[in-house]
Amino acid sequence: MGAAPRFTVGLTGGIGSGKSTVADLFAARGVSVVDTDQIAHRLTAPGGAAMADIVAQFGPEYADAAGALDRARMRQLVFADAGAKARLEAILHPRIRAETEAATAAASGCYVMLAIPLLVESGTWRARVSRVLAVDCPETVQIARVMARNKLPEAQVRAIMAAQATRQARLDAADDVIVNDAGLAALTPQIDRLHQLYLTFSNGTATNGSQRL
Known part of the structure; x- marks a missing residue:
């Protein structure tokens, strides 16, 4: 955050993308998660x-x-x-x-992950984190998840999504992307790989570079 020396990852994603699941999996690996x-x-x-x-x-x-x-x-x-x-x-x-x-x-924790649903929309958070990680899935998957979880009609879910940044805008803003459309078995290796990368950044032993997983 700001001038803080900590290595920070800004975690974002649209409604129903699975941000909370991803954050919990990073937390289980010793990462400090701060949820806005x-x-x-x-x-x-x-x-x-x-x-x-x-x-x-x-x-x-x-x-x-x-x-x-x-x-x-x-x-x-x-x-x-x-x-x-x-x-x-x-x-x-x-x-x-x-x-x-x-x-x-x-x-x-070994580094800090800031869970910021509206990271892209806010316009100011991008400069406050070391890297941006977007959780991505097809919009049809988002809609189905939110309808099942929140018992909302499809039209209301679409209205919420329309008020958020577009999927492409989040992908464009991200340094790293996790695809969350195939369950925990597909999610875990992506998180393990990024966690190791972030540890090297946190320790100052890696160069910057985007990771599309």
């Missing part, structure tokens, strides 16, 4: 550091009975109103960056 989605959830939980500003900006109806962000209501708003999306990001993004930097500095 988890940070955002803490910030918007009851008593979370962002909730007072969110309520002040958007109104008390955007907090649920427990005092957490009403995600469904906010999702509807930001999908329909780009200005509201920008106001929400102005509240959340600086806090997410600060917590991510603190977690990176405190990490004890």
Whole structure:
């Protein structure tokens, strides 16, 4: 992160690509994983550091009975109103960056992986990580996974995907790509190979180069 000396990998991918699975597999190999989605959830939980500003900006109806962000209501708003999306990001993004930097500095793993779903969309994260790793799969696979996991209709899944960076934009931004369309048996050797590469980068014994696995 920034001027931090740690070797950091920015992990990204579209909804349903399997980012969490990939992150867990790297974590099992001794990598410190910092998940920006988890940070955002803490910030918007009851008593979370962002909730007072969110309520002040958007109104008390955007907090649920427990005092957490009403995600469904906010999702509807930001999908329909780009200005509201920008106001929400102005509240959340600086806090997410600060917590991510603190977690990176405190990490004890062999290197740090930052799970950043909107890495490409944010425009600023790319300069904050040493390398970008994209988890990729066909869009039909993404849709099927999200429909099964979240019980959402196909039209809603497609709308979420349309609001994210395109598959090609993520691939263009990536230094390394993991293809996640054939189960754990196909995923594991890709992760092992990249983990060894990242260890050499972390130790300062490798030169930069893209890996399309």
